[in-house]
Amino acid sequence: MLTARQLKIIKLIMNNPGIHGKEISENLNVSTRTIRSEITFMNDVTNCILIRSSTKQGYMINDEHLDIIRNIVNQDNENVDLAVYRIYKIIGKILFFEDCSIYDLSELLGLSDSVIRKEINKVIQFLLKNYNVELFKLKKDECVILLEESEIRELLFKIVKDMALENPDALMDILYMLLSDSWVMKYYKSTKEDVIKIMNGEQVYLSETNLSIFAACILICRVRNLNGYNLEDNQISSPDDLSTRVITKLCMQSSYLEQADIPILYNLLHTFKMKSTDEVPEITDFTVLVFDEFCNEVFDKYSINLKESEALSSKMLLHIEFMNRRVIGGYELKNPIVDDVKTKFPFAFEISMMIVPILFKYKRVYVTEDEISYLTVYVAQFLENENVKLKTIVVTSQRHSVKQLLTQWLEMYFKNQIAIVDIINKEALKKMDLTSIDLVITLDSFLILKDVEVFSMDKLPEIKDIERLNSMIHMIRMNKRVSKILDCYIQKEHVKVYSDAMKLPDLLQEMSKKLHESGSISDTKGFYEDVLLREKNYPTNLGSQMMVPHALFTFADKTGIEVALLKKPFEHDGNQVQLVFLLALEKKRNDEINLLFQFFNQIVSHKKYMHALLQSEDSDAFIKNLYSFKLLE
Numbered sequence: 001m002l003t004a005r006q007l008k009i010i011k012l013i014m015n016n017p018g019i020h021g022k023e024i025s026e027n028l029n030v031s032t033r034t035i036r037s038e039i040t041f042m043n044d045v046t047n048c049i050l051i052r053s054s055t056k057q058g059y060m061i062n063d064e065h066l067d068i069i070r071n072i073v074n075q076d077n078e079n080v081d082l083a084v085y086r087i088y089k090i091i092g093k094i095l096f097f098e099d100c101s102i103y104d105l106s107e108l109l110g111l112s113d114s115v116i117r118k119e120i121n122k123v124i125q126f127l128l129k130n131y132n133v134e135l136f137k138l139k140k141d142e143c144v145i146l147l148e149e150s151e152i153r154e155l156l157f158k159i160v161k162d163m164a165l166e167n168p169d170a171l172m173d174i175l176y177m178l179l180s181d182s183w184v185m186k187y188y189k190s191t192k193e194d195v196i197k198i199m200n201g202e203q204v205y206l207s208e209t210n211l212s213i214f215a216a217c218i219l220i221c222r223v224r225n226l227n228g229y230n231l232e233d234n235q236i237s238s239p240d241d242l243s244t245r246v247i248t249k250l251c252m253q254s255s256y257l258e259q260a261d262i263p264i265l266y267n268l269l270h271t272f273k274m275k276s277t278d279e280v281p282e283i284t285d286f287t288v289l290v291f292d293e294f295c296n297e298v299f300d301k302y303s304i305n306l307k308e309s310e311a312l313s314s315k316m317l318l319h320i321e322f323m324n325r326r327v328i329g330g331y332e333l334k335n336p337i338v339d340d341v342k343t344k345f346p347f348a349f350e351i352s353m354m355i356v357p358i359l360f361k362y363k364r365v366y367v368t369e370d371e372i373s374y375l376t377v378y379v380a381q382f383l384e385n386e387n388v389k390l391k392t393i394v395v396t397s398q399r400h401s402v403k404q405l406l407t408q409w410l411e412m413y414f415k416n417q418i419a420i421v422d423i424i425n426k427e428a429l430k431k432m433d434l435t436s437i438d439l440v441i442t443l444d445s446f447l448i449l450k451d452v453e454v455f456s457m458d459k460l461p462e463i464k465d466i467e468r469l470n471s472m473i474h475m476i477r478m479n480k481r482v483s484k485i486l487d488c489y490i491q492k493e494h495v496k497v498y499s500d501a502m503k504l505p506d507l508l509q510e511m512s513k514k515l516h517e518s519g520s521i522s523d524t525k526g527f528y529e530d531v532l533l534r535e536k537n538y539p540t541n542l543g544s545q546m547m548v549p550h551a552l553f554t555f556a557d558k559t560g561i562e563v564a565l566l567k568k569p570f571e572h573d574g575n576q577v578q579l580v581f582l583l584a585l586e587k588k589r590n591d592e593i594n595l596l597f598q599f600f601n602q603i604v605s606h607k608k609y610m611h612a613l614l615q616s617e618d619s620d621a622f623i624k625n626l627y628s629f630k631l632l633e
Contacts, residue, residue, distance in 0.1 A: 014069070023058075037109070319378060438452070543605070
């Protein structure tokens with residue numbers, strides 16, 4: 001907690017009781033004024049008189065605090081140094097002494113005017129570098145505050161948060177500096193107890209670190225209020241949620257908080273995960289939108305589906321929810337090992353960076369590399385443990401050196417997308433069971449397989465082949481996704497082939513009843529009428545023979561799909577319709593349904609495939625024909 005020089009001073013006094021300042025200064029090659037300043041500072045930091053002094057007896061250790069002295073001497077001294085402590089102390093003095101001048105600071109801190117000027121420049125640079133803020137400026141040797149009270153409190157909150165996460169043991173010291181001696185420890189303890197009591201009433205709790213941060217920030221509001229630095233009551237209302245309830249109760253039960261404190265404290269508390277045994281933190285629609293867009297862009301660029309693992313994607317979604325809250329609120333996390341993360345997981349970091357332009361597009365804020373490094377850990381875990389790579393056979397009769405070059409090329413560019421099962425020649429391929437194989441890569445341009453995609457090259461791979469193979473991998477993965485969606489939403493028991501003629505209203509009514517029977521909708525009549533209203537105003541025809549009706553305003557209890565294949569078409573909106581997919585959709589964003597619509601749009605443009613679907617004799621044949629289509633072919 002103290003600097004090397006301060007520790008040397010303590011050790012000199014311990015080993016030489018009654019040593020005078022001149023002797024210490026000569027030993028350490030500094031001025032006696034510096035020694036006095038250091039000792040005053042150490043006594044301030046620890047909030048007790050560690051070192052006593054007198055003109056006759058010199059400096060001596062205060063026996064009452066020997067335990068503290070021993071702890072200080074035995075520490076590894078890798079925490080906050082004097083320079084940072086002094087920065088916080090200057091910030092505190094400037095904030096709590098109006099029109100504080102250089103000469104005031106010189107007297108308060110026991111430093112010369114020239115040293116104070118240098119220290120003030122350090123403070124200015126520190127705040128710009130770490131918080132991109134200009135707290136004050138010098139005007140005729142006076143420190144003139146430039147920020148509004150709300151901005152000052154947010155800055156103090158951020159400093160406290162960063163310190164508590166970096167070095168929890170130093171939090172009280174830093175708080176003592178920032179509040180410029182304007183508080184006592186018992187207020188902090190009682191504030192913490194108030195927070196715990198209210199959270200127990202709400203059956204939630206914070207981690208010990210977040211609890212300490214929150215209590216410290218409440219104390220900042222208290223001290224600022226008591227010293228006359230009040231927030232303007234701008235009538236900004238916070239959402240009616242758990243965070244607001246906790247802060248409102250604190251305001252009601254405490255004389256030291258005001259109504260105007262609620263929004264600024266809410267912005268901080270909202271970034272913390274409040275844990276509960278029976279309640280999952282709410283994931284906002286905005287986070288789902290960002291996450292879906294992020295996953296889709298990763299899939300489009302790298303053919304990697306981050307949603308393959310439901311458990312991990314749920315954790316990632318929750319992390320992004322609180323990352324968004326922090327970034328939007330200005331309370332980003334710092335990560336001291338961000339460079340190590342970038343070095344150890346470069347590809348995962350590259351993927352994670354794709355979320356930056358998405359969040360900027362919607363909120364005009366940038367995600368810091370520190371925050372990205374935390375997301376990187378989730379992506380790296382996915383790539384290592386959950387990413388399902390395409391099982392690949394390499395077919396070549398070339399010599400060993402050619403095989404080696406080909407496998408090195410695949411490893412360099414596609415190690416996160418394919419897993420090479422074997423390297424064999426064409427004759428061995430004929431005897432091999434390929435039912436579990438996703439892709440065959442070959443240098444034989446005449447190799448054709450019926451049920452497995454084949455990527456052919458006439459010679460060793462070139463730059464253009466990277467794009468070609470990426471495109472094929474993307475197509476294979478996209479079709480796998482579509483097959484998974486079809487498995488989920490379209491089963492043969494929900495497909496009916498009609499031999500007799502049907503009118504659209506009668507057909508939709510019958511299909512709506514089936515959706516009700518399957519538990520997708522609860523109000524059959526309301527859903528049916530809503531679908532008819534949509535068809536009247538916004539027909540859902542795709543092509544000339546197919547339509548995909550769904551409701552305008554009525555949402556489903558769970559997403560469901562009913563399919564009708566009509567041997568005798570009916571006329572609708574100038575088209576002869578034979579195929580109907582009736583959709584009941586939940587009130588939430590669902591990128592699977594979006595992909596399904598893409599699938600629908602493609603199948604109507606393929607006459608041969610559409611003809612095969614319409615010729616299906618029963619539901620089994622229809623499902624088989626439906627799965628035979630290759631998306632993006």
